[in-house]
């Protein structure tokens with residue numbers, strides 16, 4: 001069985017997110033990292049391999065992104081993927097979620113995976129949608145928010161977290177599954193794996209290599225149009241109550257809360 005795991009390079013969580021007003025896109029010039037939600041997808045692939053019930057021949061990490069996104073692939077490989085595929089092309093810049101899903105689906109078609117795993121959300125766009133877009137293009141069943149995955153015969157028995165409780169779903173493969181972050185505790189890469197990651201096979205592909213239509217990606221192929229952006233209004237300075245007499249301080253806090261009908 002071949003598993004493809006989608007991974008994305010995102011701005012580091014510690015960096016404040018901002019939209020570049022000149023392009024209408026997120027400013028991605030800051031420090032970047034592997035999307036933390038995707039480490040759960042890699043771990044889920046490793047759990048299937050190490051579980052020993054289903055033979056997993058290959059785990060392939062797949063990303064779409066600029067040159068720097070190769071670092072996310074190295075991290076994915078250090079966490080257990082056998083090799084990676086980097087879809088990169090200047091024409092992809094400015095792709096919205098539908099265009100990104102289409103391009104990633106074309107990349108996946110070239111790999112013919114039995115199972116596609118991805119994170120529940122990216123830490124920057126937070127659309128939660130790529131899995132569904134991919135499944136539509138690939139004509140595969142799609143499950144989201146999966147927090148338990150067991151091999152059952154030729155398929156998988158999955159538990160998904162819903163607002164009303166849990167669904168248990170029997171799934172035949174090939175399929176696209178986005179995993180919730182409650183599914184597992186991702187491992188840390190070993191020093192040896194980090195050092196060896198750059199030596200693992202990496203395939204780099206552009207639009208022409210994968211038969212991606214230029215008119216369906218990038219700004220031209222994106223129907224989402226970003227309008228005006230404003231910074232959130234500045235917050236008024238808070239009130240600081242210095243504690244000299246605790247009883248008095250408590251009375252002041254209670255009065256403050258009472259005025260605002262918070263108690």
Ligand SMILES: Cc1cc2nc3c(=O)[nH]c(=O)nc-3n(C[C@H](O)[C@H](O)[C@H](O)COP(=O)(O)OP(=O)(O)OC[C@H]3O[C@@H](n4cnc5c(N)ncnc54)[C@H](O)[C@@H]3O)c2cc1C
Nearest residue numbers: 006064094096097100118119121122125126127128129130
């Ligand atoms: C007008 C517009 C222009 C944009 N321009 C750009 C741009 O120039 N560059 C850019 O990077 N983004 C751009 N974006 C954002 C981009 O469209 C989204 O990042 C993308 O659609 C995926 O949405 P998401 O990240 O919210 O994914 P979600 O659906 O929240 O992510 C779920 C999972 O999908 C997988 N995934 C998501 N994106 C990728 C990826 N690229 N490669 C591999 N796996 C992935 C990950 O496993 C992730 O955990 C643009 C968006 C808009 C609306």
